Amino acid sequence: MAADGADAKRRLRTLLAERRRRVAPRDAAAAADAVAQAVVEEPRIRASERIALYAALEGEMPTRALFEALRSRSHVLLLPRFRGNAIEWARIEEWSALAAGRFGILEPTAGASEVLATRDVAVLPGLAFDRDGWRLGRGGGHYDRAFPPGAASPWLIGIGYSFQWLSEVPHDSHDRRVDAIVSENGWIWRVRGAH
Numbered sequence: 001m002a003a004d005g006a007d008a009k010r011r012l013r014t015l016l017a018e019r020r021r022r023v024a025p026r027d028a029a030a031a032a033d034a035v036a037q038a039v040v041e042e043p044r045i046r047a048s049e050r051i052a053l054y055a056a057l058e059g060e061m062p063t064r065a066l067f068e069a070l071r072s073r074s075h076v077l078l079l080p081r082f083r084g085n086a087i088e089w090a091r092i093e094e095w096s097a098l099a100a101g102r103f104g105i106l107e108p109t110a111g112a113s114e115v116l117a118t119r120d121v122a123v124l125p126g127l128a129f130d131r132d133g134w135r136l137g138r139g140g141g142h143y144d145r146a147f148p149p150g151a152a153s154p155w156l157i158g159i160g161y162s163f164q165w166l167s168e169v170p171h172d173s174h175d176r177r178v179d180a181i182v183s184e185n186g187w188i189w190r191v192r193g194a195h
Contacts, residue, residue, distance in 0.1 A: 008170040012136060016127045016164060020059045023161065031184035032062040035159050036069040038182050044155060045070075045121060052078040052089050052116055052154070053123040055098055055106035060125055061160055067095055078114055080146070081107035087146040088113040116147065120154040124178060129158045131188070133177035134169040144176045155179050 023031070039045055051070055056063040070077055071093070078089040082102040090108035092098065098106035116122060124143050128136040135158050137143055147153045158178040162185045181188040 009136060012166075012170065013127050013138070016136075017059065019163060020061075020127075020161065028062055029065075031161055032065045034184040035061065035182050036066040038186050039066060039123075039157075039159075040069045040073060042187070046073070048075065048119065048121045048155075050076040050078060050114075050116070050120045051123065052080070052120065054080055054125055055095075056125065057103075057105060063123075063159075064095055066123070066159075078116070079106075079108050081109075082142075083113075085142070087142050089116060090114065116154045118152060118154060121157060122147065122154045123157050123159055126158045126160055126164065126178075128164050128166050128169045129160060129178065129181045129188075130166050130169040132168075133158075133179060133181075134171040134175060135178050136169045136171075141174060144174055147176065157182060159183070 045051065053063055053066060053070070055067075067077060077092055079092045079098065080087040080089055082088075082105075090111035090113060092108045092111070097108065097110070099109045101107040101109075124135065124137075126135040126137055135143075147156065156176070156178040158181045160181070160183060162183040165181060165183060165188060179189075
């Protein structure tokens with residue numbers, strides 16, 4: 001990526017991370033509830049047996065409401081954990097079974113690693129998303145590398161606040177796109193290239 005693209009990503013990360021930190025706890029909880037409701041009502045989610053999601057870090061939209069809503073509908077839930085520089089997925093049945101791992105992120109401490117398949121759904125964090133599905137993460141590339149390419153990938157969903165949806169997100173060749181985005185205002189479907 002050109003230096004100006006890397007600078008654009010860095011500036012955008014700083015700006016949006018600060019904006020997320022300013023979301024009041026009450027507003028964050030209401031947004032998280034709205035996202036959970038939108039997700040569980042989506043037919044493709046209802047038809048999926050396994051759903052991968054993540055435990056939000058401080059400042060990210062909380063994900064526990066989504067975890068509980070999906071669990072109440074008997075989905076198999078998988079959360080990421082780090083093995084070296086890679087993400088692997090493990091089943092989790094209770095939020096209380098998570099423990100702080102690398103980067104202070106709550107992750108499963110037990111359970112065999114599972115491989116996600118095309119019929120699965122994966123919910124991803126991000127600092128920004130755009131209509132073409134480009135996602136700006138924290139910069140480590142962990143989620144970009146976590147899924148098989150092309151049609152072998154699970155259905156990827158980004159979640160975040162409506163202010164995280166931008167007209168254009170800087171990206172380069174190793175970045176992964178999401179197939180849809182969900183904010184407190186509902187679903188945003190990727191215009192081009194969705195599978």
